[in-house]
Amino acid sequence: MAKLILSRRNFLRASAVGASGLALSGCEQFDFLGQRDNPVREMLARANTLTYHAQRLIAADQALARTYAETEIRQGQRPNGSTDPDSADYIALRDSGFAGYRLKVTGLVERELSFSLDELRNMPAQSQVTRHDCVEGWSCIAKWTGTRLGPVLDAAGVKPGARFLVYHCYDKMGGETYYESSDLIDAYHPQTLLAYGLNNAMLPVKNGAPIRVRIERALGYKQPKYVHTLELVESFARFGRGQGGYWPDHGYDWYGGI
């Protein structure tokens, strides 16, 4: 097994170096892929010859966020930011019990897809109890239930030029639409969910109904609520103010890792 991992690493190193012309100083650097601002992580995320199969191998290597027992849930998930979007299209959906909701997958994909809530709920479900950390200085342990994002992207077929996933939301903050983005390593992370359940109940409006994304190794503002579209892109420069998310546009770190 060690030999197999080494050969995968050599393969990754070869493709990353081939793509960028940068030299890596050694395989041991892959042990630090989870660290923010790590140049190897950054380069791997950007190396556009890296196949998506290889991306998933990296994701499988990546550390998991800590999980908790359900008995450690002390309170409901504290709502923060938008808690009741007031756009006409969201209100219409909400008032129909989200019957007409579709999650769209667009951008650099082989085929554009859209999923109803029932379709998402019928995909393999996963639950995890994790801690949400908001930069405002509070945390909540909560149980999230949903389906993994990775297989949804696979269904659409991610094109080789895609480097980031942009998460488009229904709500606005001070006139600017909320959005977020991640690299594909985080998108394919085994704990990254399209969540429709919270603490054994349906995800309520205040916490992002009908679908919010959980990227468990990132801060609270990287957990977009009210998501309607997943857009695969080569660059997020054309969205918002170009920094990859509503809060990054307002000065927060793009990666926002914990």
Ligand SMILES: Nc1nc2c(c(=O)[nH]1)N[C@H]1C(S)=C(S)[C@@H](COP(=O)(O)O)O[C@H]1N2
């Ligand atoms: N669409 C959208 N997503 C969002 C926000 C928001 O205002 N709008 N706020 C973010 C912030 S700062 C936090 S801490 C969490 C809050 O999630 P919660 O309301 O479920 O606790 O959502 C994040 N995702």
Ligand SMILES: [Mo]
């Ligand atoms: Mo937050």
